[in-house]
Amino acid sequence: MEAVLEFEKPIAELESKIRELKRLSDGGGVNVVDEVVRLEGKLEQLLRQTYKDLNPWQKTQVARHQRRPHFGDYLEGLFTDYTPLAGDRGFGDDQAILGGLARFRGEAVLVMGHEKGRDTETRLKHNFGMARPEGYRKAVRLMELADRFRLPLITLVDTAGAYPGVGAEERGQAEAIARSTEACLNLGVPLIACIVGEGGSGGAVALAAGNRVLMFEHAIYSVISPEGCASILWRSPDFAEVAATALKLTAQDLKRLKVIDDIVAEPLGGAHRDPAKAIDRLGTAIAGALDSLSGKSPETLRDERRRKFLAMGTAGVA
Amino acid sequence: MNWLKKGRAKLSTIFRRERPTSEEVKWDTCVNCGQMIYHKEMVAAQYVCPHCGHHHKMPPKERFAALFDGASYDAIGVPKQADDPLKFRDKKKYVDRIKASRVETGEQDAVTVAEGKIGGIPAVVAIQSFAFMGGSLGIAAGDAFVAGALRAVNEKSAFVMITSSGGARMQEGILSLMQMPRTTVAVQMLREARLPYIVVLTDPTTGGVTASYAMLGDVQISEPGALIGFAGPRVIESTVREQLPKGFQRAEYLLEHGMIDMIVHRHDLAAKLGGLLNLLMGGRRDDRPAQLALPSPAKGKRAAAN
Numbered sequence: 011m012e013a014v015l016e017f018e019k020p021i022a023e024l025e026s027k028i029r030e031l032k033r034l035s036d037g038g039g040v041n042v043v044d045e046v047v048r049l050e051g052k053l054e055q056l057l058r059q060t061y062k063d064l065n066p067w068q069k070t071q072v073a074r075h076q077r078r079p080h081f082g083d084y085l086e087g088l089f090t091d092y093t094p095l096a097g098d099r100g101f102g103d104d105q106a107i108l109g110g111l112a113r114f115r116g117e118a119v120l121v122m123g124h125e126k127g128r129d130t131e132t133r134l135k136h137n138f139g140m141a142r143p144e145g146y147r148k149a150v151r152l153m154e155l156a157d158r159f160r161l162p163l164i165t166l167v168d169t170a171g172a173y174p175g176v177g178a179e180e181r182g183q184a185e186a187i188a189r190s191t192e193a194c195l196n197l198g199v200p201l202i203a204c205i206v207g208e209g210g211s212g213g214a215v216a217l218a219a220g221n222r223v224l225m226f227e228h229a230i231y232s233v234i235s236p237e238g239c240a241s242i243l244w245r246s247p248d249f250a251e252v253a254a255t256a257l258k259l260t261a262q263d264l265k266r267l268k269v270i271d272d273i274v275a276e277p278l279g280g281a282h283r284d285p286a287k288a289i290d291r292l293g294t295a296i297a298g299a300l301d302s303l304s305g306k307s308p309e310t311l312r313d314e315r316r317r318k319f320l321a322m323g324t325a326g327v328a
Numbered sequence: 329m330n331w332l333k334k335g336r337a338k339l340s341t342i343f344r345r346e347r348p349t350s351e352e353v354k355w356d357t358c359v360n361c362g363q364m365i366y367h368k369e370m371v372a373a374q375y376v377c378p379h380c381g382h383h384h385k386m387p388p389k390e391r392f393a394a395l396f397d398g399a400s401y402d403a404i405g406v407p408k409q410a411d412d413p414l415k416f417r418d419k420k421k422y423v424d425r426i427k428a429s430r431v432e433t434g435e436q437d438a439v440t441v442a443e444g445k446i447g448g449i450p451a452v453v454a455i456q457s458f459a460f461m462g463g464s465l466g467i468a469a470g471d472a473f474v475a476g477a478l479r480a481v482n483e484k485s486a487f488v489m490i491t492s493s494g495g496a497r498m499q500e501g502i503l504s505l506m507q508m509p510r511t512t513v514a515v516q517m518l519r520e521a522r523l524p525y526i527v528v529l530t531d532p533t534t535g536g537v538t539a540s541y542a543m544l545g546d547v548q549i550s551e552p553g554a555l556i557g558f559a560g561p562r563v564i565e566s567t568v569r570e571q572l573p574k575g576f577q578r579a580e581y582l583l584e585h586g587m588i589d590m591i592v593h594r595h596d597l598a599a600k601l602g603g604l605l606n607l608l609m610g611g612r613r614d615d616r617p618a619q620l621a622l623p624s625p626a627k628g629k630r631a632a633a634n
Contacts, residue, residue: 172539174559174567179577182587184538184558192512192544211496212508212539212558219509233496233505233536243418243498257501258414267413269502316513320474322506323467324409 013076017068021060021279024053057279064228066254066263070236072228073207074170077282079289081108081125081166084206087289088296089114089121095152097144101181104145106137106173107217109152114164115297120156122149122217123166126207139208140173143186146216150186153193160308162200162300165217170235172213187216194219195316198308202299204292205229205261205270206281221315222299223269225261226288227276231269232259269322272299358382374594383531383551383594387433388440388455391490395453395598401444404452404479406436406472413467414501422499429460437468438493441476443485447602449609450485452476456492458532463493465537466500470507473541477514477525486524486605491542494560495535508540515544524608526601529556529579529588547604548588549597550579556587 014022028049035042064072072078085092094110096103109122126139156163172183194201194217203220209231218231225231236254237247244253264270274295281288303311354367360382370377374394375384386394393399416422430436438460443452454476456463463469473489480487496504518525527545532555539558550556557577565572575581582588592600 172558174564176564176568176570176572176576179557179559179564180585182543182585184534184556185543185587187539187558188508188512188541188543191509191540192516195509195512195516211505212536215505215508216539219512231502233501234498239498245419253418256414256416256418257498259502264502267503269506316516319506319509320513322510323413323470323500323503 015068015071015075017060017064017071021053021056024049024056028053054278057283061228061279065251066230066257066260067236067251069228069260070230070254072280072282073226073230075280075282076128077285078207079281079285080128080168080207081123083285084123084166084289084292085112085121087286088293089119092121095155096148098147098151100144100147102144104137104142104148105135106139106141106169107145107149109149111161114162114300115293117300118161119164120152120161121164121166122152123204123206124169124213124217126168137173139169140171141169141213142173142175142178143181143183146172146183146186146190149190149217150193153190153197156199157197157308160199162202162303163197164296165201165203165220167203167205167209167214167218167231168207169210169213170208171210172216184212187212190216191219195319196312197315198312200300200303200306200311201315202296204274204296205231206292210235219315219319221303221311221318222271224272224274224292224295224299225264225270226274226281226292227261228280229261230254230259231261231264232257356384359384376594381552381593383553385458385492385531386594387459388435388457391455392440392442392444392453394594395446395488395601396442396444396451397446397448397602401442401453404441404443404475406439406441406468406475408436409467409471411468412499413503414499416499416501418499425461425499433457433459435460437466437472438463438497439469439472439476441472441479443479443483446486446488446598447606449602449605450483451488451601451605452480452483452485453488453490455490456537458492458494461497462495463491463537464495464497464504465493465507465511465540466497466504467507469497470510473507473511474514477518480523481517481521484521484523486526486609487518488526488528488601489541489545490528490530491533491537492530493533493535493537493542495537505536508536511541512544515541519546524605526604528592528597528601530554532556534558534560543587546608547590549590549592549600550582550588551594551597552579552591554579556582 031042031046089112092112108125112121124139125136127133127136201220203218203223205225236250239253240249241247261273277284277287356365356367356370358377361380363379375386392401412423439456441454525545526547529550534557579591
């Protein structure tokens with residue numbers, strides 16, 4: 011299934027036209043080089059135009075794009091010696107949140123994040139990136155481990171939210187999320203949180219109370235999904251587009267509100283068009299963030315993080 | 329006989345109507361058993377139905393009076409901030425919703441804070457009121473929580489949080505979500521000051537509130553029958569497409585699943601809190617070393633495996 015977003019249809023048409031022409035010229039019959047070059051120029055212009063002013067609802071769709079890089083892709087592109095760790099030591103291993111020891115540019119770190127899965131099989135395995143209490147309890151365990159061994163922690167946030175299910179409630183979903191957020195705020199090591207796709211509510215915050223919060227240009231981070239907000243406040247999911255705008259969930263809004271620290275630029279046409287470049291850019295941003303925190307004592311790191319979150323909503327809001 | 333008593337009550341009502349005051353003739357209906365109750369009687373019973381024991385929502389001022397020793401307390405001021413940081417508008421303007429709630433409840437926002445003594449122990453109590461926009465957690469509620477916790481730390485008082493909320497306040501978007509880590513920092517300040525942080529969950533407490541300060545208490549108390557959970561029952565039902573088990577997400581269910589310490593009837597709450605605070609604050613707090621100090625093993629000698 012090739013996913014084409016509604017607003018990307020003119021782009022997709024142009025892309026398929028270029029592919030078709032290239033195929034023809036490969037056959038050797040016609041020389042269409044000039045035409046291809048012309049169309050590619052046109053495509054770039056169209057992408058630039060479209061992506062310059064994506065509205066919040068369009069960004070929501072880009073953030074959820076199925077070809078957007080996921081946890082596994084970042085792992086492969088940015089980390090070596092990945093050694094996954096599993097289980098919450100109480101009930102099970104939640105595959106919606108993955109994590110383990112690894113090296114980032116040679117330095118030993120702990121990396122952790124949501125994995126949504128890409129096809130039916132992996133989506134089911136990872137529960138679409140919607141974690142249950144075990145996921146958050148595993149996160150707490152790994153954070154405590156990172157803290158004890160003085161390993162910087164890098165989190166990659168990409169979830170629609172924590173899973174709303176009977177079992178999840180039975181095993182204390184709310185408490186698990188609360189403890190995970192608390193564990194972030196307790197860390198004496200740098201925590202770099204990266205909102206790479208969807209930052210969905212408490213299930214995202216639980217991994218994102220970091221010293222530095224980075225966010226991709228077209229990622230979203232919100233208290234509730236636009237659809238959920240529309241159903242509750244407008245009493246109809248048809249108002250999702252309006253709700254997306256009202257919620258101020260884009261990286262640009264969040265930077266203005268001082269909720270995130272830096273925006274990571276995506277390749278032209280979004281991370282899904284050039285995952286390798288997107289992954290590379292995130293790597294550079296993470297390295298910069300880690301550099302900016304190097305040499306700080308555990309107490310300073312903890313204090314600065316707490317001060318930052320204690321001021322949330324009171325600073326820079328006008 | 330029962331019917332006779334009821335008949336008599338009705339008669340007396342008729343007589344009383346000849347010189348009624350608005351308080352006297354006001355009736356409440358129990359949402360659980362449907363019985364009619366004099367409003368005055370309801371207030372005297374702390375909004376617990378005298379017939380079936382159902383705990384109804386209780387206005388903050390009356391709760392403060394019921395909890396603090398001698399019904400004596402001082403309100404704690406909360407720094408006021410500009411309303412509506414996102415200029416949010418759904419079917420109505422958010423600013424209009426706030427105004428309406430202020431008029432209706434007489435409160436500034438969902439969380440009100442006061443201090444006094446409970447069982448002789450200095451305590452700050454914060455009460456979240458469902459009547460104010462569903463008790464939703466926005467910046468103002470976060471401010472109140474932080475102000476209360478700071479006051480407790482400064483005065484070496486205990487902090488009691490009485491929750492009731494549908495969750496984060498959507499109209500403040502991401503800034504309401506950020507109140508979750510923000511209030512969590514305030515809880516950590518109480519922990520580090522070794523001051524009791526006691527949570528009393530009342531009906532209903534869900535969403536971002538349970539996923540932050542409402543589940544982080546040193547002791548977790550709930551009122552009987554309170555609905556407590558992360559996701560609301562309707563959301564879960566629509567996700568799993570199955571009927572939810574009986575009593576699901578009620579206080580008794582949470583107690584059974586190890587999520588809370590105890591269920592306390594509202595009439596016993598002040599006494600229970602007083603007892604808990606006396607026990608928690610009764611230790612020789614200042615003599616306790618911050619960390620266990622163990623002698624370090626002598627260098628060069630390996631512990632012999634006997």
